[in-house]
Amino acid sequence: MQGLLSYAGYHFQTEERLMVEHGYAKERAAEHVRQHKDFAEKVVAAKAQIQAGKRIPKTDLESFLTTWLTDHILHTDKEFGAFIRDQQARAAAQKD
Numbered sequence: 802m803q804g805l806l807s808y809a810g811y812h813f814q815t816e817e818r819l820m821v822e823h824g825y826a827k828e829r830a831a832e833h834v835r836q837h838k839d840f841a842e843k844v845v846a847a848k849a850q851i852q853a854g855k856r857i858p859k860t861d862l863e864s865f866l867t868t869w870l871t872d873h874i875l876h877t878d879k880e881f882g883a884f885i886r887d888q889q890a891r892a893a894a895q896k897d
């Protein structure tokens with residue numbers, strides 16, 4: 802769980818820095834960051850439950866991770882990636 806938090810945190814920080822650098826729309830950035838925070842809070846809560854001795858079925862964790870990551874990557878991250886690609890294409894077109 803700690804490794805997951807560190808890994809996710811690194812990626813979330815990178816994306817959030819790029820949102821600022823590229824001027825991503827504030828409301829879209831806020832929703833994206835909210836999803837990152839929600840994910841981190843859930844993982845921290847699960848980690849605390851495990852540390853307190855509560856057993857969480859492995860299938861529940863796998864289901865949560867798979868669903869969240871798939872949904873986030875396929876929708877929220879993909880939308881941000883398209884924004885950056887559009888911005889880069891417009892910048893390249895202006896150079897021509």
Ligand SMILES: [Fe+2]
Pocket residue numbers: 813816833837873877878
């Ligand atoms: Fe993201």
